[in-house]
Amino acid sequence: MDPRIKRLYWQLTALLLAAHFAQWRWGLPLAIALNVAQLLHFAAVRRSARSLEVQVRAAYLALLALGTLPGLWPVHGVQFVGVNALLVADYCLLARLLALLPVHRRQPLSAALVRRVLLLPPAPGAITSRL
Template sequence: MFAINYKELSWWYWFVTVCLLTTGVAGYTAGFLWAIGITAFQLVHFAIRKRSITAFPVQVRFWYLVLLLIALPVPMQIIYWVPTIGTWAQEIFGYCAMARLVSLFPWNRSEPLSLALVMKTFFSRPVRGSIKQDPATMGR
């Protein structure tokens, strides 16, 4: 049920990020800027680590960073609740909505986009590692 994986560096990156986002939504708006900074840092780190800017973990971090940047203007900051709640879900339960969304992009899937695929992608149980790793086991 719980997927707290404190032995993984990526877990710590996300943990620090979600703590910063939590301080941001609690009223300390500098937390948003720090979260953007750590996300940009981990994006670069994973691009170097994976030796590819198109690797799936890099794509997830890129789109997560885009979401954080879209939410940065004050009138848009209500959006920060989405990655805050979603990242807590990732950290505690291993459910990453952003990874699931990114897995549906045309260059990341081999089957046609359909309602069934979307439902299977978003409503399957969390998997250890990347959701792209073994789509045949999704939902088990």
């Protein structure tokens, strides 16, 4: 898939979350709708729910929904920081945490593996291909 399309989805998400924080009433609903579309798009392209790209988008969407519950609005702040870290530094903490799931790793879970996954410098491509 064209990396520009991937980036555009995340840029629009960041802008819509910023609009939400600026009290635009449609910011969050549009961010959720955009992420539903993104999830469906990636699920159709990858044809597997086991794909890390699909799982990242599903988890991000779930966190958007979770943040709408009373008292959980800070989740959206964490997501905003995370999506901007992805856009600026190509570092996705959510993808790195999901890469630690048994379906994505070929070695036992250990403190050393967690440290390596979290501290590996950002680089193009999936984190799982560099483990």
